[in-house]
Every structure is written in structure tokens, then in C-alpha cells.
Amino acid sequence: MAGSNAIDADAKPSLPRGVRLVHNEAQGGWVLLAPERVFKADAIAHEILKRCTGEASVQTIVDDLAKTFNAPRERIHDDVVKLLASLANKKLLEL
Amino acid sequence: MLAPDSLPNPLGLLAELTHRCPLGCPYCSNPLALDKRSDELDTVTWARVFHEAAGLGVLQVHLSGGEPAARRDLAAIVKAAREAGLYSNLITSAVGLTPQTLNTLAEAGLDHVQISIQDAQEKSADHIAGYDGASTRKRALATEVVKLGLPLTINMVVHRANIARVEAMVDLALSLGASRVEIAHVQYYGWALKNRVTLMPTQGQVEQAVAQVETLRKKHHGQIVIDAVVPDYYARFPKPCVGGWGRRSINVTPAGKVLPCHAAEVIPGLEFWNVREHSLGDIWRSSPAFNAFRGSGWMQEPCKSCALKEKDFGGCRCQAFLIAGDARAADPVCHLSPHHALVEQLAAVREDIPYNYRHI
Numbered sequence: 464m465a466g467s468n469a470i471d472a473d474a475k476p477s478l479p480r481g482v483r484l485v486h487n488e489a490q491g492g493w494v495l496l497a498p499e500r501v502f503k504a505d506a507i508a509h510e511i512l513k514r515c516t517g518e519a520s521v522q523t524i525v526d527d528l529a530k531t532f533n534a535p536r537e538r539i540h541d542d543v544v545k546l547l548a549s550l551a552n553k554k555l556l557e558l
Numbered sequence: 559m560l561a562p563d564s565l566p567n568p569l570g571l572l573a574e575l576t577h578r579c580p581l582g583c584p585y586c587s588n589p590l591a592l593d594k595r596s597d598e599l600d601t602v603t604w605a606r607v608f609h610e611a612a613g614l615g616v617l618q619v620h621l622s623g624g625e626p627a628a629r630r631d632l633a634a635i636v637k638a639a640r641e642a643g644l645y646s647n648l649i650t651s652a653v654g655l656t657p658q659t660l661n662t663l664a665e666a667g668l669d670h671v672q673i674s675i676q677d678a679q680e681k682s683a684d685h686i687a688g689y690d691g692a693s694t695r696k697r698a699l700a701t702e703v704v705k706l707g708l709p710l711t712i713n714m715v716v717h718r719a720n721i722a723r724v725e726a727m728v729d730l731a732l733s734l735g736a737s738r739v740e741i742a743h744v745q746y747y748g749w750a751l752k753n754r755v756t757l758m759p760t761q762g763q764v765e766q767a768v769a770q771v772e773t774l775r776k777k778h779h780g781q782i783v784i785d786a787v788v789p790d791y792y793a794r795f796p797k798p799c800v801g802g803w804g805r806r807s808i809n810v811t812p813a814g815k816v817l818p819c820h821a822a823e824v825i826p827g828l829e830f831w832n833v834r835e836h837s838l839g840d841i842w843r844s845s846p847a848f849n850a851f852r853g854s855g856w857m858q859e860p861c862k863s864c865a866l867k868e869k870d871f872g873g874c875r876c877q878a879f880l881i882a883g884d885a886r887a888a889d890p891v892c893h894l895s896p897h898h899a900l901v902e903q904l905a906a907v908r909e910d911i912p913y914n915y916r917h918i
Contacts, residue, residue, distance in 0.1 A: 479709065480669075480707045480708060480709065481669050481670045481708060481709030482709075483645060483669070485617070485643065485645075487615060487617060487643075489567045489613070489614060489615030490567060490569075490615050490617065494617060496617055496618060496645040496669070497670075497709075498647065498669075498670040498672075498709050498711055498737070498738055499618075499647065499670075499672075499711065499738070499740075499785070501569060501617050501618065551780070552779065552780045553783060554709075554737040554738065554780075554782070554783055
């Protein structure tokens with residue numbers, strides 16, 4: 464839903480055309496490139512974004528991260544939803 | 559001058575591929591003395607520049623002009639940008655760019671397209687562009703961009719003749735399928751400075767337009783991103799021009815001259831280097847023009863002791879020269895500048911005289 468923070472657990476997020484996650488040595492790490500915008504992706508954002516392939520659901524991404532990093536699912540869920548909602552509102556993510 | 563280890567990495571490269579353009583917009587940011595076709599850099603040189611830019615940390619290249627589609631080798635240029643690892647943004651008038659060429663550009667790896675639209679009202683738009691039928695062609699090409707799945711930005715330059723239609727412009731951008739719209743108030747350099755009295759809106763119009771943008775942002779949150787370039791003659795604080803001189807941006811002219819910003823050539827006494835003679839890295843680090851206003855050593859009062867000097871970097875050097883007569887002065891847009899009254903006086907001069915259209 465436009466402008467909302469509610470994200471369907473079954474949605475399969477992906478980066479739309481024109482939004483790319485790239486690594487740049489001189490800028491010191493991963494960056495998300497978008498129309499007239501550059502976002503530095505920290506380690507957490509990078510782990511989330513690289514899973515946004517349009518194949519995995521939000522639920523699967525959260526499960527995978529919780530398992531990989533042996534972290535509480537609840538906290539991971541909050542981080543993921545917060546990042547995805549913020550990017551979707553900026554038109555940088557398709558849900 | 560900064561020590562080499564504290565030299566910042568540039569983020570963006572504005573590649574002015576040509577000054578040729580079918581339109582005559584009276585606010586064009588190009589200089590009054592335009593480069594000739596015979597002086598333009600070739601494909602191979604642009605490819606080298608992109609490669610060197612990426613090595614410096616540049617992430618995005620803005621393919622601009624003039625009208626970049628006036629170049630026959632545009633697809634090869636887009637491909638070179640992609641191969642250098644850069645995100646490419648085509649800034650086009652959309653006039654002279656066919657759907658076939660657009661398709662070739664998309665296949666070459668183009669990431670984003672920005673189309674200028676002069677007004678929501680077609681007749682007015684064509685008058686501003688100085689080109690009959692431009693508006694229809696722009697709308698048609700915008701549809702093609704969306705059809706190809708490329709993200710589209712609509713750019714509207716705002717001035718007295720169209721400032722009443724900001725809302726209609728955002729609606730138009732939405733209806734064309736744009737994901738982003740720029741509401742860019744005219745910045746008075748180049749041709750815009752020459753046409754200032756015709757372009758300048760009133761303070762009341764500006765306040766209304768700024769308030770409208772805020773309302774529209776809330777209304778369309780999540781549907782379209784609205785970016786606004788503020789009308790700085792009516793501001794109290796200066797803009798952090800190009801993110802600070804020699805900090806984030808590089809501008810290469812059609813003939814290969816490398817500038818810290820597109821208007822920098824108006825400042826007398828600056829020595830610009832050319833990519834035909836130097837690598838971009840050498841120019842970024844060592845060219846006199848880039849080092850002229852880096853850091854804060856060049857500042858005078860009130861900038862020197864100002865708490866905001868690392869935020870707005872004293873504003874725009876070109877504007878300081880153009881209005882205060884000294885490129886080291888505070889940008890007179892700042893209310894703390896001893897020359898601020900001049901900006902108010904200049905903004906009050908408005909005349910309904912014909913545009914001085916941009917021409918080579």
C-alpha cells in the first residue's frame with residue numbers, strides 16, 4: 464500500500480530497473496544506486512538487499528537472516544520491514 | 559588546499575556531451591559562449607574519462623548537454639559508462655530522440671532517463687522551449703521510457719510563466735508514469751541570468767509554490783518522489799552549491815574542460831585543465847581551479863567564523879562573484895552577507911519582455 468509501513472510477509476521484494484547495489488572500493492563499500500540518489504549500504508542493509516531478488520518472500524528473508532546471524536527473529540523482522548518500507552516509499556523497491 | 563589524504567572522493571560526473579540542442583530554453587544553464595561541434599570530445603576520450611572517474615570513486619554519470627541525443631555515438635557512450643561501472647542518467651529534452659534510439663540506449667545499459675517538460679500547458683511549454691510541437695514529442699517519448707521499464711524523472715524548471723502550474727506538473731508526471739519529478743526553480747547563471755527580469759517570480763508566487771510542493775509531497779507519498787530545487791534569491795541561507803567546491807562533483811564540458819561546477823567559467827582568473835592534456839585524477843587533485851575554493855582557507859567573514867561553514871560551504875562561488883563582485887565573498891543569498899540587500903533589489907526587478915532564447 465502506498466505510503467504505508469505495513470508489508471505483506473508473502474511479498475517478494477526486488478530492486479526495480481534503475482536501482483542497483485554495487486561495490487565501490489573508493490567509496491568504502493556497498494552502495495545502492497538510484498535515480499539522482501546514492502545510499503551507502505551498511506553491513507545489515509547489504510545483507511537484506513542482496514536477498515531482494517524477487518524470488519524470496521519477506522518471511523523467507525527474515526528466517527534466513529535470523530538463522531545465518533543467529534539473531535532473534537523479532538528484531539531482524541523489525542529491521543527488514545523498516546528498511547524495505549522506507550525504500551518502497553522512495554520508489555527504490557518493488558513489493 | 560587540502561592535504562592529499564583528506565581529499566574527498568567525487569560522487570557524480572556531469573558529462574556535457576554537446577552544446578547542440580534543438581530547444582532554446584531561456585534559462586539554459588550552459589554558458590553564453592557555447593562549444594562548437596568540431597571541438598567536441600570523441601567517444602574514446604569519453605570512455606577514458608568514465609574509467610578514470612570510476613577510479614576516483616564516481617558512482618553516477620549524468621549524460622547531459624545541450625541535447626545528448628544530438629550525438630550519433632550516444633549508445634557507444636552509454637555502453638562505455640556501463641563498462642566503467644557507472645550508473646548512467648540521460649538528461650534529455652526528448653526532442654530528436656527516437657524510440658528506436660531509446661531502445662538501443664536501454665540495451666547499452668542506460669539506468670535512468672530524465673526528460674525536461676517546460677510547462678503543463680502545452681502551448682506555453684512550446685513557447686518557453688522556443689519549439690513548436692516540443693511538448694507533444696516529450697510526452698510521447700516519456701511513455702516509451704516507461705514502456706521499456708526504465709525509471710523516468712520529469713524535470714520542470716519553474717519561473718514566472720509557469721509557477722502557477724506546479725500541481726498540474728506533478729499530476730502530469732504521475733500520469734506519464736514517472737517515479738520522480740523535479741520542481742526546479744531557475745538558478746540565475748548562464749542564459750537564465752541574461753533573462754532574469756523575464757523569469758523572476760514574485761515572492762508571493764514563490765511562497766505559494768514552495769507550500770504547494772509540501773502539500774503534494776504528503777498527498778503523493780509513496781507514489782512519486784518530488785524533489786525541489788529552492789529559489790535561492792528568496793532564501794535566507796545559501797545552498798551548499800554542488801555539495802561544496804571540489805568535494806563531490808566534476809563537470810566536463812563538450813570540449814573537455816573540467817569544471818568544479820557548470821557555471822565556474824564566469825569566475826575570472828581560474829585555471830581549468832582539459833582531459834585532452836591531463837587525466838581526470840590529476841585534474842581532481844591538482845588543477846588550480848579545483849583547489850581554488852576547497853576546504854575553508856579561502857573564506858572571509860562572515861563565512862570564516864560561521865557555524866554553518868561546513869554545511870553550506872559559504873554557498874555558491876559563482877553567485878558571490880556575479881552579485882558581490884568577489885568569488886571569495888559569502889554568497890549574497892545569505893542574510894548575513896553584507897551584499898544581501900542587492901539580492902533583494904535584483905529579485906524586485908521584473909519586466910515582461912521577450913525571452914532572449916538560447917542559441918549558438
